Amino acid sequence: MLRRLWERLRHGADTLPYPGGTPGFPERFRGRPVLDPAGAGGPALDLGACLFSPDEATACPEGALRFTTEHRLASRTREGLVTATGELPSPAALQGRARRLFGRSLRLRSVVAGSCGGCEAELVALGNVVFDMARFGVQFVASPRHADGIVVTGTVNPNMRAALEKTYEAVPDPRLVIAVGACAIGGGPFRAGPEAGTGVPAGIPVDLYIPGCPPHPLTILDGLLRLLGRIEDGTRGPRG
């Protein structure tokens, strides 16, 4: 027992200083893509369709698209993920009653609906000692009746659509819907298939879109904290 306590003391804290610290992504990390030369009139980038794969950069003419190490990607609207300039507005925080209700305590129910399991692995990682999402009052709960909202991952395929709709209905109002990952936003790599869906269906209004395949845990955390008004700063330029 004493040995274990000593071990614990010796080890110290593991939780990342976030927000505030510099996450320090490696050079090869594929965060927000930018078009060179970025500018109005050129082609637009859709972060909701992006799979953050090196092949997407090599498929473009030399140097036309590259990935930066910028991890902040979330948007309050689907259109907000489409950018011609590389600029991405910071998602607006909840206001009024929703902010008062959820700002310091948000209970979420996870619905996995036709995914590969990658986004879920990163959602689980948010609970570990490094990311420790619970320190912000954000928790996953075991019942939709205990939840303030749902986190949807996966393409929303025919085999899960009814379960998603029932879970959404079971969450009391006011409720939030957060779409995590390329599949939940638009079908991801599976969008051509008849047995996959193209993301959260129109009948379920989405409050926050978090792109990625899968999104890095800090990308998810950044989106959630901005939605809750726990991080506030201006726009995020193409160089991050």
Place this chain on the structure above:
Amino acid sequence: MRVGLGLRNRRAVPWPAVPCLAVQEFRRAVIDATGAGGRVVSLFGLPDGPRETRLVAILADDARGELDALSARVSLGYPALTPECPQTHLFEREIAEQCGVVPEGHPWLKPVRRHPPDHLPPGVAPRPFDREAYPFFRIAGDELHEVGVGPVHAGVIEPGHFRFQAHGEEVLFLEIVLGYQHRGVERLLESEPAARGVLIAESIAGDSVIGHVEAWCGALEALARVRKSPRAQAVRGCALELERLASHLGDVGAIAGDIAYAPAAATLGRLRGECLNLLMLLSGNRFGRGLVRPGGVAFDVPDDMAAASVARLERVRAEFDRAADDFFANDSVQGRLDGVGVLTASGCADLGLVGPTARACAVPRDVRTDHPWGVYRYAHIPTATAQAGDASARAVVRQLEIIRSLEFLIEQLPALPRGAPRAALPDRLAPDELTVALVEGWRGEIAHVVVTDATGGIRRWKVTDPSFHNWSALAAAMPGGAISDFPLCNKSFNLSYAGHDL
């Protein structure tokens, strides 16, 4: 005696040379081979002319490192193999669902993933299909009760439905219904161009990105006759071992979490993250997406990156050893894990189990040793086994594999051979060929079987994830146990829903 066409892991053979037997001969050959210790790697159908389906069996002789391919042409039905060869039980249900062919006399002919047939031969009208219809098994009795869980679960867990028939705490029967993650992966791999195919392959099971893309590339490379440089092979091996390391560390940590042993759960969860961060250093993504590509790897490993990775892995090793000593030597940990979810070696052979699940019942199956490819032909990793077949044994096998993957990485990374990271792949694949690409993923054998058509296009892309074999093990391990042990038992297998559902 072999009746099929012999082949090896990642060698392509002419499709017309695969024997097409009468269905009775085909049955006999599969039943005899598995009776003599052989293993069914894959069994599937492909449309073969009007109203006809070709059944293809890939069998493994693990002791000799050989595979065997044989086939038979069937129409609307054939006498099922399952009553005499239980290993084929889920494969035959899958054939019925995908191809509309009925394995007559199958004792448990239920849907696998609940989708309309997607490999129906021309000229066959699909039967009426109801996505919601599923005939549950039920035990009647005044003192029995039924517990249903899922598909939406209490945590962040993939969707699946578990239905228990229980007498008080004691589980009499567990039925596992899957298919909620079905995305139509095989049809997409058959129809999408290779540039998108690789992204789909990386998304078959999001925690086995390297394993599946390695098998996907292995099949393409065999059909395109591409040789990878020793450097590319070594980098791929390192990526696969990093994936195994991260997953096993996470699994032992999650087992610790389930029995409320918080110190080990915290440390091992963090070490898992550190290994994912090393994959991100190499590939730009925590799960290694973008790294493995046909012909080699998309990113090289410079010397300074290799050295930095080794230094970080040395720290992981030191911390893991301390955490593991504490966890495995703890009496209350052992008391909680011993005897939970027991499988026997003969049960393992009957069900055709793979990976750490098989090795924890003293069955030394490991593709890296039995059918080695790439770097594993030169750098041998000893196969780790345990005897008891319970949750404790499954944790111990992972512990041993963590140690050995660390040894492999620390040895390989500073001594990567020279060579180009990636070789060019020709535009065309060899026409009319069959190949089998096997990988020992962290859950066990990943198999991609590919048949090309007369123009070198993809005719069939059959994916078998280790979870397809091993979900049966969880259902077999529960009866007689307590229903409250289910989360722990489930965690000790940690199977993939996405990999099974495709």
